[in-house]
């Protein structure tokens with residue numbers, strides 16, 4: 001699970017890692033750059049890819065995107081110099097963006113947890129940018145005071161400082177967890193044998209490949225910006241994350 005093609009994915013076991021050394025395994029002017037070790041989150045589960053740089057021989061290659069093919073291809077900024085195969089590089093993730101995305105992603109899991117617990121609604125879609133995001137819910141009716149009630153619940157869970165951990169489980173064990181069944185049973189391709197779990201202690205457990213903060217307090221304060229009615233039984237909740 002922590003290998004993608006020839007690349008060892010460092011961010012899956014340490015979401016706090018921001019710089020590391022690596023060796024260039026492949027370079028292609030169209031495809032990008034493949035490293036033996038990378039902490040660039042490649043995107044997925046609603047969380048966009050990281051930005052950052054590779055430093056080598058006194059120059060830098062800015063990384064602006066990641067593409068998941070047979071290998072994990074780091075996409076350089078147009079016109080930046082490219083290292084050749086075998087070059088030792090220093091990789092660095094843009095900390096502001098990644099940390100904001102971790103807080104936002106964890107915040108959306110808190111939202112998923114409280115809306116299921118308090119209103120029984122299931123998530124049907126998600127998207128996020130640094131410090132803002134939305135989840136779509138299968139929710140027939142919205143009671144009076146819904147927006148305020150969700151916002152209060154979010155911030156009590158944040159103040160409760162619940163631990164957030166990520167670990168891997170064999171497929172059958174993961175699918176024996178009721179929370180995982182409700183959020184992922186239909187989304188897990190049958191070929192996946194090991195499932196990465198993101199667990200907010202006592203609140204929410206999901207199959208998830210994203211990067212997260214270590215506890216809910218690290219999310220910061222959350223605000224429910226908008227509750228939109230997108231059609232029968234379809235509600236979209238937009239949130240922002242603040243300091």
Ligand SMILES: [Zn+2]
Pocket residue numbers: 045105109206208209210
């Ligand atoms: Zn997630």
